[in-house]
Amino acid sequence: MRRVICTAALIVAAFLLQTTVFTWIPYLTAVPNLLLIITFSFGPLHGSLTGLIAGCASGLLMDLSGSDVIGYHALVYMYLGYINGKLYQIVTPDTLLLPFLLCIGNEAAYHIYIYLFSFLLKNQLSFSSYASGIILPELIGTLLLTFIIYGCCYYLNKWLEKHEKRSAAKFV
Amino acid sequence: MNRRKLSLTSKFILSVLTIILIMLIAVTYYSPAGTAITRTLANYTVVPLQNGLNRLGGWMFGAHQEQKNLDEARAQIDQLESEIAALKEDKLKYETDLKELEEMRSLMEMKKTYSQYDTVGASVIASSGSNWFYKFTIDKGSNDGLELNMNVLSGGGLVGYLSSVGPDSSVVTAIINDSTSVSAMSSDTKDICVISGDLNLIQENRLRLTMADRDSEMKEDSLIVTSQISDKYLSGIPVGYVTEISTDADKLSKSGYITPVVDFEHLGHVLIIKAVKKTE
Numbered sequence: 001m002r003r004v005i006c007t008a009a010l011i012v013a014a015f016l017l018q019t020t021v022f023t024w025i026p027y028l029t030a031v032p033n034l035l036l037i038i039t040f041s042f043g044p045l046h047g048s049l050t051g052l053i054a055g056c057a058s059g060l061l062m063d064l065s066g067s068d069v070i071g072y073h074a075l076v077y078m079y080l081g082y083i084n085g086k087l088y089q090i091v092t093p094d095t096l097l098l099p100f101l102l103c104i105g106n107e108a109a110y111h112i113y114i115y116l117f118s119f120l121l122k123n124q125l126s127f128s129s130y131a132s133g134i135i136l137p138e139l140i141g142t143l144l145l146t147f148i149i150y151g152c153c154y155y156l157n158k159w160l161e162k163h164e165k166r167s168a169a170k171f172v
Numbered sequence: 173m174n175r176r177k178l179s180l181t182s183k184f185i186l187s188v189l190t191i192i193l194i195m196l197i198a199v200t201y202y203s204p205a206g207t208a209i210t211r212t213l214a215n216y217t218v219v220p221l222q223n224g225l226n227r228l229g230g231w232m233f234g235a236h237q238e239q240k241n242l243d244e245a246r247a248q249i250d251q252l253e254s255e256i257a258a259l260k261e262d263k264l265k266y267e268t269d270l271k272e273l274e275e276m277r278s279l280m281e282m283k284k285t286y287s288q289y290d291t292v293g294a295s296v297i298a299s300s301g302s303n304w305f306y307k308f309t310i311d312k313g314s315n316d317g318l319e320l321n322m323n324v325l326s327g328g329g330l331v332g333y334l335s336s337v338g339p340d341s342s343v344v345t346a347i348i349n350d351s352t353s354v355s356a357m358s359s360d361t362k363d364i365c366v367i368s369g370d371l372n373l374i375q376e377n378r379l380r381l382t383m384a385d386r387d388s389e390m391k392e393d394s395l396i397v398t399s400q401i402s403d404k405y406l407s408g409i410p411v412g413y414v415t416e417i418s419t420d421a422d423k424l425s426k427s428g429y430i431t432p433v434v435d436f437e438h439l440g441h442v443l444i445i446k447a448v449k450k451t452e
Contacts, residue, residue: 012218015218015301016221016222018301019300020222020225020226020298020299021225021229023299024229031299031301031303033301033303035301048182049182052182052185052189053185056189061218061301062302063210064210064218065214065298065299065301065307065309065343066299066302066308066343067300067302067307068200068207068336068345069200070197071193071196071197071200074193075190075194075197078189078193082186114302118304118305118350119350129371129372133372134303134371137303
């Protein structure tokens with residue numbers, strides 16, 4: 001229960017930051033994708049189920065605020081959360097390299113999905129200009145913030161696990 | 173729960189949610205009015221937070237300006253008062269001209285121009301959160317009389333239309349989106365053309381102008397406004413100024429670029445026209 005509330009609060013906070021606060025920053029061409037960071041952070045930390053639910057929730061929030069079609073972002077975020085969740089107990093989440101690689105991989109997957117379904121199908125083929133104009137600035141911004149947000153998720157997860165272990169121990 | 177059971181549960185939930193989401197995509201794709209439900213959901217959950225944040229941000233960034241010098245303020249008040257007096261005189265002059273114009277228009281039975289419609293102002297409270305789409309949320313909705321597809325203006329130019337309306341908030345889709353296009357015309361020569369958004373061009377503050385007749389007399393610095401044959405936009409709304417125009421390689425049409433009137437980087441307040449274009 002505590003985990004659900006904390007995760008939900010984190011997702012809502014990231015969404016608000018991404019849609020309101022970051023737009024006030026001048027000279028920022030591309031808003032970093034905080035919800036994506038949260039999606040790929042929860043998977044390796046707590047499993048596929050957490051990853052996919054966090055992804056679905058983040059994607060739905062994105063859809064509610066800026067998409068003609070509900071479910072579009074939710075679908076891709078959910079699958080990214082699920083796939084990243086497969087890394088749970090395979091990879092140790094302690095290293096700094098992990099969020100770095102996760103960020104690049106997930107950003108690439110997300111952008112290819114959007115490009116494929118929103119632009120390629122409409123025969124707008126100038127991928128290189130999209131790459132330099134949108135994907136690259138967003139990737140750099142998101143990479144920089146990955147370490148902070150991933151760190152938040154990591155320590156939040158540690159704190160929650162400590163409480164869960166303690167309450168589990170009470171039943172013994 | 174052991175690992176195998178957990179992995180089966182997550183697979184099951186994944187499949188169920190996938191089906192639900194695909195159905196949602198289909199429903200909202202074929203019926204944009206379906207977004208009203210989700211807009212209502214967002215309205216009561218997220219929008220109050222966004223509103224609050226905007227007010228906080230406005231207060232924080234505005235607070236430092238209160239240290240203005242009192243004399244500077246007084247001098248400005250005097251200057252403004254004389255400006256207001258001059259403007260009041262002009263206003264009286266224009267009112268009589270406007271009456272005459274309205275009479276002549278009704279005599280000619282011309283269609284209404286957009287300036288005669290009711291309008292309502294709103295503030296931009298949030299962006300879409302994605303860098304691929306230019307949509308933003310405003311703080312007015314159906315409770316303020318807004319409906320789907322109403323036109324949105326800012327600074328005298330066309331911004332876009334309402335793509336989703338909730339009780340107290342709505343989402344505006346901007347014309348600079350890659351997929352939107354506006355049926356437009358040159359305000360002086362009335363030549364029809366199409367203005368389309370392009371994600372790459374908007375970084376250079378340009379929109380693409382296409383499908384202009386090869387004999388059209390559009391030239392640089394012509395004002396482009398929305399045309400009468402547009403199915404979504406009321407006619408006569410300024411879109412932008414032509415920056416270059418040339419005949420296409422196939423010699424059948426002309427195309428070029430325009431600079432939009434609206435500064436999409438700094439959208440703070442918008443005006444919504446409370447009339448939806450009726451296509452018979």
